[in-house]
Amino acid sequence: MSERSFFTRALWFVFIGWWLTPVLVNAAWLLGLTVILLPLSVKLINLVPTALTLKTPQSTLDPDSARGQRNLLVRALYFVFVGWWLSFLWANVANILAVTIIGLPVAIWMLHRLPFVLSLYRYDG
Template sequence: MRDQPPLLVRAVWFLFVGWWLTGLWLAAAWLLNLTLVGIPLGIALINRVPLVVSLKRRDPPVAERTTESYSWPVRAVWFVCIGWWASALWTAAAYAVTLTIVGIPVAVWMHARLPFVVSLYDY
């Protein structure tokens, strides 16, 4: 695991910047995901949500994957039929849980799973 900022720094970041910036960040990501050209940038923004909300860096990728990824056509159909609206609900719920303070660990978990909700993209 990479070095993380101290918990106190992360808490101060959340209190003064993270909680409101995350709302704007998620709204921009979701709106970008509604456009064909904006999807790559929207997914990139989604992947950085834990960093924005609490300065939490992603763990390095695991060398061996135990799960198989979904094919591109399956992921595209999922996004068109389900992912775009399910991600809006998931994002709203994750942000609401973030604002409860005690729910921050659950919110960070939800933010980390947002790419899967959007397009079945598994890390």
């Protein structure tokens, strides 16, 4: 998938990304409350940077994509004890900041790091 231009990504954010992202985050968080839908919840959270600004994720088929990731057990324990509630607070603070001109750069930075806050997943888009 080719990288989109800054103009295309900016238009996406202005017309779609700013309202789609809070919907996606809160839907993912609600899905994550169930054990059965938890994998779908994590997948949706990992799509937040794409929903926000069309940031293209690194291919999961790339063998180098797992480099720099923490051990799965460590990530799972972090998610259970910290990630699920911290990511909810983090994302909603970012969504509030996103509606202000001054807070927008910080909000975009925060939302691009949401997969890491949720499960220590390094998103290299």
